[in-house]
Amino acid sequence: MKADGDQRAGLLDQRAGLLYGIGAYGMWGLVPLYWPLLEPAGAMEILAHRMVWSLAFVAIGLLVLRRWRWIPELIRQPRKLGLIAVAAVTISLNWGFYIWAVNTGHVVEASLGYFINPLVTIAMGVLLLKERLRPAQWTAVFIALTAVLVLAIGYGQPPWISLVLAFSFATYGLVKKKINIGGLESLAAETAVLFLPALGYLVWLGASGSATFGSEGTGQMALLAATGVVTALPLICFGAAAIRVPLSTLGLLQYLAPVFQFVLGITYFHEAMPPERWAGFSLVWLALVILTWDALRNARRTRSEALRLTAEAAAATTAASGSGSAQAEAPLPVTEPAPSRPREPDPR
Numbered sequence: 001m002k003a004d005g006d007q008r009a010g011l012l013d014q015r016a017g018l019l020y021g022i023g024a025y026g027m028w029g030l031v032p033l034y035w036p037l038l039e040p041a042g043a044m045e046i047l048a049h050r051m052v053w054s055l056a057f058v059a060i061g062l063l064v065l066r067r068w069r070w071i072p073e074l075i076r077q078p079r080k081l082g083l084i085a086v087a088a089v090t091i092s093l094n095w096g097f098y099i100w101a102v103n104t105g106h107v108v109e110a111s112l113g114y115f116i117n118p119l120v121t122i123a124m125g126v127l128l129l130k131e132r133l134r135p136a137q138w139t140a141v142f143i144a145l146t147a148v149l150v151l152a153i154g155y156g157q158p159p160w161i162s163l164v165l166a167f168s169f170a171t172y173g174l175v176k177k178k179i180n181i182g183g184l185e186s187l188a189a190e191t192a193v194l195f196l197p198a199l200g201y202l203v204w205l206g207a208s209g210s211a212t213f214g215s216e217g218t219g220q221m222a223l224l225a226a227t228g229v230v231t232a233l234p235l236i237c238f239g240a241a242a243i244r245v246p247l248s249t250l251g252l253l254q255y256l257a258p259v260f261q262f263v264l265g266i267t268y269f270h271e272a273m274p275p276e277r278w279a280g281f282s283l284v285w286l287a288l289v290i291l292t293w294d295a296l297r298n299a300r301r302t303r304s305e306a307l308r309l310t311a312e313a314a315a316a317t318t319a320a321s322g323s324g325s326a327q328a329e330a331p332l333p334v335t336e337p338a339p340s341r342p343r344e345p346d347p348r
Contacts, residue, residue, distance in 0.1 A: 017244025024237035029260025043100035051198035053228030088190040107265035113165025114258040136294035147283035154276025
C-alpha cells in the first residue's frame with residue numbers, strides 16, 4: 001500500500017515538473033511579445049532595467065525563502081566569483097542581442113540561434129572539453145554546419161545574430177556547469193555583478209534626458225519594472241522542473257521556446273521566409289531530430305544497462321545470503337573426546 005502511495009506521489013511530482021518545464025520554456029518562447037511593449041526604450045535601456053529589477057525581485061525571493069547562507073561561502077571563493085562575472089557578461093550579451101533582434105524585426109533569426117544552441121554546445125564540448133561524440137552526433141553537427149552555409153548563401157552573409165545568440169548561450173551554459181550553484185542563487189549573483197554598471201547607466205540616461213523611464217507614463221514604467229519578473233519567473237519554473245523530470249525530457253522541452261519564437265516571427269511579426277531560409281531551417285530541424293533520437297536511444301540503453309547491473313547485484317547478494325544461511329543451518333561435526341592421559345605421580 002505504501003509502495004502504491006509512493007508511486008502515485010512520484011507520478012504527480014513528475015507531472016508537476018512537466019508543467020513547470022512547459023511553463024518555463026513557454027514563457028521564454030512568448031517573451032518576444034513583451035519587448036516591443038517597452039518601446040521607445042532601446043535594447044540597452046531595457047537590458048539595464050532587466051538587470052536592476054531582476055536583482056530586486058530575486059532579493060525578495062531569497063529573503064522570503066531565507067536562503068542567504070551561500071553568500072559568505074561564495075565570497076570566499078575568488079575563482080567561482082570570477083566565473084560568475086564571466087557568466088554575467090555572457091548572459092548580458094545574449095539578452096541584449098536578443099532584445100535588439102526582436103525589436104528590429106529579426107525574431108525568426110533569433111529563434112534559429114536557440115535551435116542551433118544544442119549543436120553549438122556539443123561542438124564546444126568536443127573542442128574545449130575533449131569530449132567524444134557518437135556517430136549520430138557527428139552527423140547532426142555536420143548537417144548543422146551545412147545549414148549555416150545554406151543560410152549564409154541565402155542571406156548574402158553568415159546569420160551572425162543566430163550565431164552570436166547560440167555561442168553566447170552555449171558559453172553561458174559551459175560556465176554555469178563549472179559554477180554549479182542553484183538557479184535562483186546564480187541569477188542573484190550574476191545580476192549583482194552587473195547591478196552597479198546597469199544602475200549607473202540608467203542614472204546617466206536620466207541625467208542626459210535620454211531615459212524613457214518616467215517620461216512615457218506610468219504604464220511603461222510598470223512594464224520596465226516588470227522585466228525583473230519576466231526574467232526570474234521562467235528561471236524559477238525551470239529550476240522546479242529540473243529536479244522533477246528526467247534530463248531527457250527536459251532536453252526535449254527546450255525546443256518549445258524556439259518553436260514558439262519561430263511561429264511568432266512568421267504569424268505575428270510577418271517576417272519573410274524565402275526558400276533558402278526554409279532550406280536552412282529544415283536542415284537544422286533534421287540535425288535536431290537526429291540528435292534527439294540519439295539522446296533518447298542512449299538514455300534508454302543506459303537505463304537498461306543500469307537495471308541489468310542492479311538485477312545482477314541483487315541476485316549476487318541473494319545467493320551470498322543463501323549460502324551463508326546454509327552454512328549456519330548445517331549440523332556441527334561431532335568430535336570424539338581425546339583419551340585421558342594417566343596422571344603423573346606427585347614428586348612430593
